[in-house]
Structures are given as structure tokens and as C-alpha cells.
Amino acid sequence: MELALIGLIVILALALAFDFINGFHDTANAIATSVATKVLTPAQAIGMAAVMNVVGALTGTAVAKTIATDIVPQRFATLELVGAALLSAVFWNLYTWWRGLPSSSSHALIFSLVGAGVAAGGWGIIVPKGVTKTLTGLVTSPVLGFLVPIVLMALLSWLVLRHMRPRSVTRNFRWLQIFSAAFMAFSHGGNDAQKTMGIMTFALSAYFGAQLDHVPLWVILSAAAAMGLGTAVGGWRIIRTMGFKVVDLKPVDGFVAETSAALIIETASRLGIPVSTTHTISTSIMGVGTTKGFRKVKWQVAGRIVQAWVLTIPVCIVLGWAIHKLILLTGV
Template identity: 80%
Template sequence: MEPALLGLIAIVTLALIFDFINGFHDTANAIATSVATRVLTPQQAIAMAAVLNVVGALTGTAVAKTISSDIVPQEYATLELVGAALVSAIIWNLFTWWKGLPSSSSHALIFSLVGAGVAAGGWDIIIPKGVIKTLQGLFYSPILGFVTPIILMALVSWLFLRWMKPAAVTRNFRVLQILSAAFMAYSHGRNDAQKTMGIITFALSAYFGTQYDHVPLWVILSAATAMGLGTAMGGWRIIKTMGFKVVDLKPVDGFVAETSAALIIDGASTLGIPVSTTHTISSSIMGVGTTKGFKKVKWQVAGKIVQAWIFTIPTCLALGWAMYRLVGLLS
């Protein structure tokens, strides 16, 4: 078997490993609030999230096209560049998982790709449009994630909470939260799995020397399956941080946080914007917390989450650059 083909197989395998890690790293995005409010058992929540992550991953490719053609031009694609970006993103994902910090797998991958691209050809080869789109998602999704649940909670309070007895609120919103958790899992798969689809398509461009304007079906299916399997493994360190350490949640709070985050993520997926599901649901949980009172949010824990957000971009830029240089020295 020719070395280039072996390299492609290694890159695809590495990409699917990243997708698997993304699945268990970001499981908390979809299920932490449901577990925290005891609406679902951990086993039920993970099973539901795994299935709906796969369903979401099969429903579009707009984000994948952004990754595969709007960050680094496909004509600059090499297997070394893709491999360096993936190794960098995996290192950061595993480090933040070990620390229990809900960082963004999406931005880890994208800015690792940018870092490797800069190492390969300098800043001039980086496509501003794709990076700006990513930065816009990075900036606006947490803001919308924080503000939307405050508005939605006010609406829910006006429609239901002001006249419904507490026991009835808990009973009814336990059912509704199952639906909101399902929506969150679906939207997570629809946005996050597409990043891996995009990076594999980018690798195919490197191997075949042709530009792809579509994502092959086998890539869609394999990425969806890898994320679903990763989700089934769970990510308990991050689930504990997201579900139990930021704010004390009730079913109505979980419903509002998940619905708000899912709407934002689903809208971004339609527009082809690779947002961080982690950033969005984290800020939604904080937004819900502030409706209970500013002191109800454990801002020290929230501060650690924000630190992980901030450090992801420069760290992954540097890691991507360093991994590409290392690959060059070894090859």
C-alpha cells in the first residue's frame, strides 16, 4: 500500500478518534441539566443523547463546508497539515476533559487548523471569511446564550409560573425538559459532528488533489457514528461541572437553558457557522441562574469555564503550529 494512502487512512482514523472524543467530551452539553434535575437517569440521558447526536449529524453539511473550504484553501491541503491540526485539537480536548473544564472542541479544531496553516504557508493563506465567521460565532453565541434564557424565563413565568402550583410546575416541566434535552442533543450533533466531516473532506482534497464541493456520504455516516459512540461513553467530569457546580437547577430551569441553547446552535448550523455548543449551553445555564438572583450563580466556577474559553484560541494556534513543525521534522 502506498505511503500516501496509508497517511490518508491514518488521518481519517485520527479524525474519527477526535469525533469520538468530542462525543464524550461534549456529552455534558446535551444531558448535564437533565441529570442534575433528575429528570433522566444518567443512563437514559446518555442513550438519548447518543441517538439524537447521530440524527443531528445526518441532517446537514453547511458547517462541514465552512471547515473544509473557508479556513485554509483546499489547494493548500496536505495530510501533514490536517494531521497536525487533529493532534493539536485532541491534546487540548483531553487536557480540558482531564481538568473537567467544558472547553470548545469546535474552536480547538478550527484554531489548530489555523495554526497548522500558518506554519505551512503563513498568515496569507488563511481565509479571513471563515475565521471571521468562526469568531463571530465565538463572540455572539455566549451572549445570545446568556440573554435568551433570561427572556424565555420571563415568558415562561408570565405564561405558567405565576398561576401554576410548584408541584404542577415540576411535574409538567419534567416532561418538557426531556423534549428540550432531546432538541439539545440533536442540535449538538448537527453542528459538532460536521467539523469532523469538514476535516476529513479537507484530507480527501489533499490526497486526491481535487477540490470537494460536497461531503461524501460515507464521511457523513462515519462521523455521525463516531460521535454517537463517544457520546455513549459519557463525560462525567464535565457533566459534574456543568450540571452541579454552576447553579442549582430545577426542571423549568433545565428546560429554559436547553431550549435557548438548542435554538441558537440550530440556527448557527443552518447558516454554516461553527459555534461552540459548550460555550452556548454554559452561558445559558448562567443566564438561567441570574434569573434566580445574581448570587445564585457560582461565579468562581463560571470564571474557570470562561478561562478555558479564552485560552483555547491561543493555545490551539500555538499547538497547531508546533505540531506541524514537529511533523515536518519527523518526516
């Protein structure tokens, strides 16, 4: 077997490993609120999220094409570049998982790719359009994630909640939250799994030395399966942070947070914008919390989450750059 083919196989395996880690790292995005409100047991929530992540991953490739073509042009693709980006993103994901910080797997991958691309050919090979699209999602998704739940909660309170007894609100929204959690898991799969599809397509372009204008079916299916398996494993450290340490949640709160975040993520997926599901659901939970009163949100924990967001971009650019240089230096 030729050395380049072995390299490709290793890179594809690493990409699926990243997807698997992404699944258990970001499981909390879909299920933390439903577990915290006791609408679902942990086992039920993880099982539902795993299935819906797979279903969502099969619904489009717009985000995958952004990753495969709009960050670093395919003509500059090399296996060393892809490998460096993936190693950087995997390292950061595992570190933030270990620390219990809901950082963005999406931005870890994208800006690791930027760092590796700079190491390979300088800033001139980076595609401004793709990075701008990513940064737009980085800024707008958490802002909308914070604001949309406040508006939705106000509408619900005016149209529905003021006419219902508290016990009826809890009973009815327990059922509705199951659907909102499934929608959140579906949207997560639709945006996050596509990033792995994109990096795998980028690796195939590097191996074959040709630009690919579509994502192969086997890439779509394997990425969906890897994310589903990762989700099934679960990420309890982050679930505790997201579901229990930011704000005390009730079923109506979980429904509003999940529905708001899922709508934002699903819209971004259709536009080909790689957003952070973690950023979006985190700020949605904070937004819901502020409707109970500013002091109801545990802002110290929220500050740790924001710290992880801020660090992800520069750390992953540097990591991607350093690992690429190390690979070339050692001849791995």
C-alpha cells in the same frame, strides 16, 4: 500500499477519534441539566443523547463546508497540515476533559487548523471570511446563550408559571425537559459532527489533489457514528461541572437553558456557522441562574469555564503550528 494512502487512512482514523472524543467531551452539553434535575437517569440521558447526536449529524453539511473550504483553501491542503490540526485538537480536548473544563472542541479544531495552516504557508493562506464567521459565532453564541434564557424565563413566568403551583411546575416541566434535552443533543450533533466531516473532506482533498465541493455520504455516516459512540461513553467530569457546580437547577430551569441553547445552535448550523455548543449551553445555564438572583450562580466555577474559553484559541494556534513544524522536522 502506498505511503500517501497509509497516511490518509491514519488521518481519517485520527479524525474519527477526535469525533469520538468530542462526543464524550461534549456529552455534558446535552445531558448535564437533565441529570442534575433527576429528570433522567445518567444511563437514560446518555442513551438518548447518543441517538439524537447521530440523528442531528445527518441533517446537513453547511458547517462541514465551512471547515473544508473557508479556513484554509483546499489547494493548500496536505496530510501533514490536517494531521497537525487534529493532534493539536485531540490533545487540548483530552487535557480539558481531564481538568473537568467544558472547553470548546469546535474552536480547538478550527484554531488548530489555523495554526497548522500558518505553519504551512503563513498567515496569507488563512481565509479571513471563514475565521471571521467562526469568531462571530464565538462572540454571539455565548452572549445570546446568556440573554435568551433570561427573556424566555421572563415570558414563561408571565404567561404560565405565575398561574401554576410550584409542584405542578416541577411535574409538567420534568416531561418538557426530556424533549428539550433531546433537542439539545440533536442540535449538538448537527453542528459538532459536521466539523469532523469538514476536516475529513479536507484530508481527502489533500490526498486526491483536487477540490471537493460536497461531503461524501460515507464521511457523513462515519462521523455521525463516531460521535454517537463517543456520546454513549459519557464525560462525567464535565457533567459534574456543568450540571452541579454552576447553579442549582430545577426542571423548568433545565428546559429553558436547553431550549435556548438548542435554538441558537440549530440556527447557526443552518447558516454554516461553527459555534461552540459548550459555550452556548454554559452561558444558558448561567443566564437561567441569574433569574434566581445574581448570587445563585457560582461565579468562581463560571470563571474557570471562561478561562478555558480564553485559552483555547491561542493555545490551539500555537499547538497546531508547533506540531506541524515537528512533523516536517521529523519527517513523520
